[in-house]
Amino acid sequence: MSSAPGKTDQATLAEIKSGTVTMETVGRIAGVSQVTVSRALNDPKKVSAKTLQRIQDAIELTGYVPNMVAGALASRRSKLIAALVPSITNVIYSDLMQNFINVIRGSGYHVLMAETGFSQDEEQAVVSTMLSRRPDGILLTGIHHSSGCKKMLLGAGIPVIEVWDITENPLDVCIGFSHIRAGEEMARYAAGKGYDKALIVSAGDERALRRKNAFANQFTQLTGNAPIEVLYEAGATIERGRNGLRSGLEKGFQSGIIMCSSDLLAHGILIEAQARGIKIPEDMAVLGFGNQDFSPFTLPALTTVEINRPDLGRRAAEALVARIENQPLPDKSIDVGFELIERAST
Amino acid sequence: MSSAPGKTDQATLAEIKSGTVTMETVGRIAGVSQVTVSRALNDPKKVSAKTLQRIQDAIELTGYVPNMVAGALASRRSKLIAALVPSITNVIYSDLMQNFINVIRGSGYHVLMAETGFSQDEEQAVVSTMLSRRPDGILLTGIHHSSGCKKMLLGAGIPVIEVWDITENPLDVCIGFSHIRAGEEMARYAAGKGYDKALIVSAGDERALRRKNAFANQFTQLTGNAPIEVLYEAGATIERGRNGLRSGLEKGFQSGIIMCSSDLLAHGILIEAQARGIKIPEDMAVLGFGNQDFSPFTLPALTTVEINRPDLGRRAAEALVARIENQPLPDKSIDVGFELIERAST
DNA sequence: TTGTATGCGTTATCAT
DNA sequence: ATGATAACGCATACAA
Numbered sequence: 001m002s003s004a005p006g007k008t009d010q011a012t013l014a015e016i017k018s019g020t021v022t023m024e025t026v027g028r029i030a031g032v033s034q035v036t037v038s039r040a041l042n043d044p045k046k047v048s049a050k051t052l053q054r055i056q057d058a059i060e061l062t063g064y065v066p067n068m069v070a071g072a073l074a075s076r077r078s079k080l081i082a083a084l085v086p087s088i089t090n091v092i093y094s095d096l097m098q099n100f101i102n103v104i105r106g107s108g109y110h111v112l113m114a115e116t117g118f119s120q121d122e123e124q125a126v127v128s129t130m131l132s133r134r135p136d137g138i139l140l141t142g143i144h145h146s147s148g149c150k151k152m153l154l155g156a157g158i159p160v161i162e163v164w165d166i167t168e169n170p171l172d173v174c175i176g177f178s179h180i181r182a183g184e185e186m187a188r189y190a191a192g193k194g195y196d197k198a199l200i201v202s203a204g205d206e207r208a209l210r211r212k213n214a215f216a217n218q219f220t221q222l223t224g225n226a227p228i229e230v231l232y233e234a235g236a237t238i239e240r241g242r243n244g245l246r247s248g249l250e251k252g253f254q255s256g257i258i259m260c261s262s263d264l265l266a267h268g269i270l271i272e273a274q275a276r277g278i279k280i281p282e283d284m285a286v287l288g289f290g291n292q293d294f295s296p297f298t299l300p301a302l303t304t305v306e307i308n309r310p311d312l313g314r315r316a317a318e319a320l321v322a323r324i325e326n327q328p329l330p331d332k333s334i335d336v337g338f339e340l341i342e343r344a345s346t
Numbered sequence: 347m348s349s350a351p352g353k354t355d356q357a358t359l360a361e362i363k364s365g366t367v368t369m370e371t372v373g374r375i376a377g378v379s380q381v382t383v384s385r386a387l388n389d390p391k392k393v394s395a396k397t398l399q400r401i402q403d404a405i406e407l408t409g410y411v412p413n414m415v416a417g418a419l420a421s422r423r424s425k426l427i428a429a430l431v432p433s434i435t436n437v438i439y440s441d442l443m444q445n446f447i448n449v450i451r452g453s454g455y456h457v458l459m460a461e462t463g464f465s466q467d468e469e470q471a472v473v474s475t476m477l478s479r480r481p482d483g484i485l486l487t488g489i490h491h492s493s494g495c496k497k498m499l500l501g502a503g504i505p506v507i508e509v510w511d512i513t514e515n516p517l518d519v520c521i522g523f524s525h526i527r528a529g530e531e532m533a534r535y536a537a538g539k540g541y542d543k544a545l546i547v548s549a550g551d552e553r554a555l556r557r558k559n560a561f562a563n564q565f566t567q568l569t570g571n572a573p574i575e576v577l578y579e580a581g582a583t584i585e586r587g588r589n590g591l592r593s594g595l596e597k598g599f600q601s602g603i604i605m606c607s608s609d610l611l612a613h614g615i616l617i618e619a620q621a622r623g624i625k626i627p628e629d630m631a632v633l634g635f636g637n638q639d640f641s642p643f644t645l646p647a648l649t650t651v652e653i654n655r656p657d658l659g660r661r662a663a664e665a666l667v668a669r670i671e672n673q674p675l676p677d678k679s680i681d682v683g684f685e686l687i688e689r690a691s692t
Numbered sequence: 693t694t695g696t697a698t699g700c701g702t703t704a705t706c707a708t
Numbered sequence: 709a710t711g712a713t714a715a716c717g718c719a720t721a722c723a724a
Contacts, residue, residue, distance in 0.1 A: 019503050022701055033711050038703065048709060063501050068478040069424060070701030072415045073716045077703095088447075089440045098435050098461065105460070110479060113459045114451070115444065132414040133456060155409050157365050238640035271645055274620070294584035299617055368717055379695050384719065394693060416717030419700045 012062075021062045029058035041066065072134065081109050081320065082130040083139040086118045086205065090235060092262075092290055092309070093141065096163065099313030100139065107321045109136070116141070118205045118235075124149040131156050137320045143167045143174060144206060159323035163316045165207060166335055173323060175316050175334040179207050182305055182338050183214025186287060189340055190215075190257045191222035195285060197256030198227035201244035201265050203236045208261035211289070215259050228253050236261060241268015242275075255284050257346065263288035263295045263304055270298050270345065285346040300344030307338050367408045375404035387412065418480065427455050427666065428476040429485040432464045432551065436581060438608075438636055438655070439487065442509065445659030446485065453667045455482070462487070464551045464581075470495040477502050483666045489513045489520060490552060505669035509662045511553060512681055519669060521662050521680040525553050528651055528684050529560025532633060535686055536561075536603045537568035541631060543602025544573035547590035547611050549582045554607035557635070561605050574599050582607060587614015588621075601630050603692065609634035609641045609650055616644050616691065631692040646690030653684050 015025045023037040030037070032051055040047045040055045047055070058064070072078040081104055085093040101111050112133060116123040124146045130138065131152060137159040143166070145153075153160050153171060162174040190198060198219050202212045212229070220226045230247045232240050244265055248258065260266040266288030273280050280286055280300055288295060291306035315334065322329050361371045369383040376383070378397055386393045386401040393401070404410070418424040427450055431439040447457050458479060462469040470492045476484065477498060483505040489512070491499075499506055499517060508520040536544060544565050548558045558575070566572045576593045578586050590611055594604065606612040612634030619626050626632055626646055634641060637652035661680065668675050 019501055024701080034702085035704095035712080036710060038701095039710085042703085046709070051709085063498075065474075065498075065502070066478045067480060067701055069415060069418045069480050070716090071703070073419050073718090074701075074703035076716070078415060087444075088434065089437055089444050091435055091437070094435045094440055098433075101434075101459075101461065105475075110458050110475070111460075112456050113447075114457075115447065128411075129451075129456070132412045134413060134415050152409075152411075155365060156411070239643045242643055268640075268643065271643065275645055294614075297585045297588055297614065297617065299621055370717080380718080381696080381720095382694060385694085388719085392693075397693085413717055416700090417719070419702085420717075420719040422700070422719095 016062050021064045022067070023064075025062055026055060026058045026064050029061065030054040076134075078134045078136055079109050080112055080133055080135045081137050081139065082112045082114070082127075082133070082135040084114055084116050084123060084126055084130070085141050086116055087235065088113065088115055091292060093164075095309045096313040096316075099310045100317045101313075103314050103317035104321070107317075109321070120144065120146040120149065124152070127152055137161070137324045139163060139316060139320065140171075141165075142207060143170065143176075145171070159320055161316050161320045161323070163312060166333060168333060170332055173319055173329060173332050173334070175312060175319060175336060177307060177336055177338050179210040180214040182289075183211035183216075184218040185338070185340060186211070186259055186289075186305065187215045187218035187222060189342075190219060190259065190285075190287065190346075193257070193285070193346060195257035195346075196223040197225055197253070198223075199248040199251075199253040199256065199258045199284075200227045200229045200231075200260075201241065201248065201258060201269065202229070202231050202261035203240075203265070204231055204233045205235070211261060212259075219259075227259065236264040238264055238268035238271065241265035241270075242272035243268075245269045245272040245276075245278075253284075257285040257287055259287050261289055263290045263292040263302055266302055266304070266345070267294065267298055270300070270302070274299070281344065281346050287346055291341055296343065298345070303343045303346040304341055305338050306341050308336060312336050362408050367410045368413070369410075371408055372401060372404045372410050375407065376400040422480075424480045424482055425455050426458055426479055426481045427483050427485065428458045428460070428473075428479070428481040430460055430462050430469060430472055430476070431487050432462055433581060434459065434461055437638060439510075441655045442659040442662075445656045446663045447659075449660050449663035450667070453663075455667070466490065466492040466495065470498070473498055483507070483670045485509060485662060485666065486517075487511075488553060489516065489522075491517070505666055507662050507666045507669070509658060512679060514679060516679055519665055519675060519678050519680070521658060521665060521682060523653060523682055523684050525556040526560040528635075529557035529562075530564040531684070531686060532557070532605055532635075532651065533561045533564035533568060535688075536565060536605065536631075536633065536692075539603070539631070539692060541603035541692075542569040543571055543599070544569075545594040545597075545599040545602065545604045545630075546573045546575045546577075546606075547587065547594065547604060547615065548575070548577050548607035549586075549611070550577055550579040551581070557607060558605075565605075573605065582610040584610055584614035584617065587611035587616075588618040589614075591615045591618040591622075591624075599630075603631040603633055605633050607635055609636045609638040609648060612648055612650070612691070613640065613644055616646070616648070620645070627690065627692050633692055637687055642689065644691070649689045649692040650687055651684050652687050654682060658682050 023034045027034045027037045114126045160172040165176045228251050230244045288302045288304035291304045295302040369380045373380045373383045460472045486508050506518040511522045574597050576590045634648045634650035637650045641648040
């Protein structure tokens with residue numbers, strides 16, 4: 001009678017105390033086999049109400065916690081998603097990830113997050129170690145990856161979603177917007193408002209540079225004047241924005257519009273302008289990018305380009321889960337677009 | 347001779363093509379057993395130079411990627427760390443996590459990151475699903491957790507590190523600073539500078555409120571005047587900073603010092619003050635918290651309290667890894683302190 | 693230095 | 709509705 005339902009024998013007690021409770025333990029207490037416990041958790045309909053109740057009681061009693069490591073090995077589905085972003089301290093990306101993660105969690109997946117620091121080599125290194133976790137899917141930022149990285153991803157045979165950029169030929173699925181079109185749109189707006197001189201203050205990452213070049217080309221074409229440029233290797237900060245205006249003035253910029261690769265830089269420029277008694281937008285205009293949460297509340301409020309990041313994160317998660325679960329996906333390349341929001345700084 | 351070293355037979359080719367390469371496959375090609383491949387990867391010293399080379403060639407040939415899921419199950423060490431923060435979009439925490447993750451990665455661990463949103467219930471729910479991944483250690487933000495959460499953690503029997511706060515009785519190890527002492531120090535500073543009226547603009551999370559209360563008590567004690575308070579349920583933003591000053595003025599605040607629970611709120615107050623023609627620090631002073639990257643570059647530069655977040659993240663990672671690997675830890679409770687940095691806003 | 697046997701805690705495939 | 713059995717891919721103990 002030692003293994004009768006409801007009984008808790010010596011061995012069972014030892015397992016509970018040592019924290020080594022498994023489905024086997026739960027089953028022994030509930031008077032069923034380990035397999036039935038597995039079914040009770042994964043597909044309760046297949047188990048009778050009576051035994052289901054007994055199993056639930058046993059789980060309660062033992063404090064059983066499922067072991068997804070074992071589950072992943074057996075099912076060959078890890079329920080893990082790897083997510084690679086250039087920087088987790090940059091709100092542009094963490095904002096996106098916040099929504100991505102929340103949707104992903106709702107579908108029962110966990111997220112392994114890592115930084116790639118704007119470098120393809122680092123991305124490849126990170127992808128390499130991530131794949132050893134056998135993720136069911138992976139999110140990458142951007143559409144440019146090393147060939148070694150692509151090869152590994154193809155070899156892994158898992159869905160890949162590339163975000164924050166767009167291309168006709170994604171590795172698998174991409175969702176984002178055209179940085180070139182965004183840059184061009186900013187130039188058209190600037191020229192359309194009558195500004196015929198421009199200063200560009202930009203961070204040095206590849207996507208920012210693509211926007212910058214598109215802006216410069218379009219602006220030059222429309223006005224006949226090539227913008228002055230101030231570039232930073234590193235990421236955008238308010239400090240670099242302040243320095244950027246200083247450098248721009250030293251390089252001879254006197255009036256017109258200042259195109260920034262980020263609202264953070266733009267905010268820094270507003271501050272530096274204020275410190276110097278330069279009036280925005282009377283003396284010069286400022287155009288940001290990203291529409292961060294503070295951008296409507298600067299002095300003056302910032303004209304900028306909005307990307308709906310929460311929506312982007314959500315849709316990326318939904319698309320990735322759909323791909324993993326073999327649901328049909330209408331499109332391999334999803335353009336979420338952007339919107340130029342005019343405020344007082346221009 | 348079909349399994350002679352260097353040979354690649356039919357079955358092996360099939361495995362390579364189907365992406366189901368294991369140590370077994372590699373070993374077959376290299377002419378050794380699966381165990382030797384395992385050793386070659388985990389402890390190369392134990393394998394002769396010759397076979398090591400053959401194994402490396404076979405790995406190269408097959409594109410073998412280790413399966414840490416299987417490794418975790420067999421060794422009962424997942425090499426996974428769960429990290430729970432209130433918000434990943436808040437730079438205060440993402441800054442900390444950035445350094446935490448980098449150190450953790452260097453030790454061969456991966457990080458499962460999740461948000462808990464300032465709620466103990468959500469924290470418990472997240473902990474629950476995280477534990478099913480059998481992490482080797484876990485990082486929590488703060489020292490207050492639901493009893494269910496504590497029970498689960500104890501039951502899991504893994505090292506826990508609590509950051510961004512401090513207590514004499516951590517669950518396991520904690521590293522952070524005293525929010526009460528920080529609030530008191532801010533009050534002493536304010537009173538010492540001669541301010542005898544105060545407005546508090548604070549976010550509503552538990553730690554911010556502890557600083558607020560400590561400040562209010564100490565300030566009242568020193569000056570005889572209780573501060574006016576403006577509280578927000580949600581997190582700190584520049585927008586709420588601007589609204590906070592507005593509300594403070596409506597509540598009758600006219601002059602003195604404004605104590606903020608975050609530099610973001612303080613920045614918003616500087617902006618609103620500028621919009622209203624209020625001179626900082628002549629008409630009223632502003633005191634922030636956090637020393638964010640922009641804080642030296644606001645107008646005027648922000649007086650604030652600095653916590654060395656990168657250092658905190660690094661030390662948290664080091665302490666957690668030490669605990670996991672059973673290395674001695676000098677202290678269960680590590681106070682990293684804080685520093686009041688005086689700038690132009692006071 | 694290398695190999696054999698075994699088990700990690702599940703899921704999947706058959707039976708019953 | 710439930711159970712027996714065999715993977716899953718690796719690490720560990722023990723042998724040789």
